[in-house]
Amino acid sequence: MKLATWNVNSLKVRLAQVLDWLARHQPDVLCLQETKLEDANFPVEAVRAAGYQALFSGQKTYNGVAVLSRIAASDAVCAIPAFDDPQKRVLATTVNGTRVVCVYVPNGESVESDKYQYKLKWLAALTQWLRNELQRHPHLALLGDFNIAPQDRDVHDPAAWAGKVLCSQPERDALQALFNLGLQDSFRLFDQPEKSFTWWDYRMNAFRRKMGLRIDHILLSAELAAVCSSCTIDTEPRKSERPSDHAPVIAELAA
DNA sequence: ATGGCTTGAGTGTCAAGA
16 A cells, blocks of 8 residues: 655645646555645545545645545544644545544744644644544554654754754654654655655755755554555655645555 | 745735745
8 A cells, every 4th residue: 555645735736746646656545735725626526537536624725634545535534633723734534444644733833933832732632632543543644744853864954953943852752752652754664865855945946955854754553664665755746847845755555 | 134935815915834
């Protein structure tokens, strides 16, 4: 099974790129973030014509997540239970016996911001929820834009980013709390090239200059990590015209 | 140098992203 995640920064703008990417890579599941679409405007037919069914939870202008899958998905949940949040950032569903949890973790803006406190509370609620989900679903994958670089090697300039949002210790501690549930960073199960990133600022020619961060992740439960054969970042779409600022991440699981 | 792009809203120019 091939699982993927991609923050598309507007599915309206990126639809043709997403359809092209689906045709090339044929993942079993593609999780999308920042669709920025109300549900009534989701391109259900175009996705269906590409051979995928879509689950989506969106809102106007901001946020919005979707799970595209080749086979039917069941038991969809589009909010963290017991966490009151108008922002559409979560979509969980079961595909072929695997619980797929698609997340768009809040950005946080800066460590001084109220949005940073929201980010930490959001992550704490996610962790509490997934503790239960993992008991019910030993085969669980958590995919999405985490807006956290796990380690300094995931940052192009660790000194410049030290203590800043996306790299601060409380954020890394929150990610560690997810690891402590038994989830593993599939990317680090394998040898990887240096300067492997998933996001590059649109400004300053950051992509060309390899000035990025690895903030999009595929976390796997122990059962799934044991059968994971690869995790890669596809930088090709970032080279195209009008790219998303994020690259897709792909994990392959045996059977 | 707190900017630099890009998107969505909406028709001015700002919020938000990371």
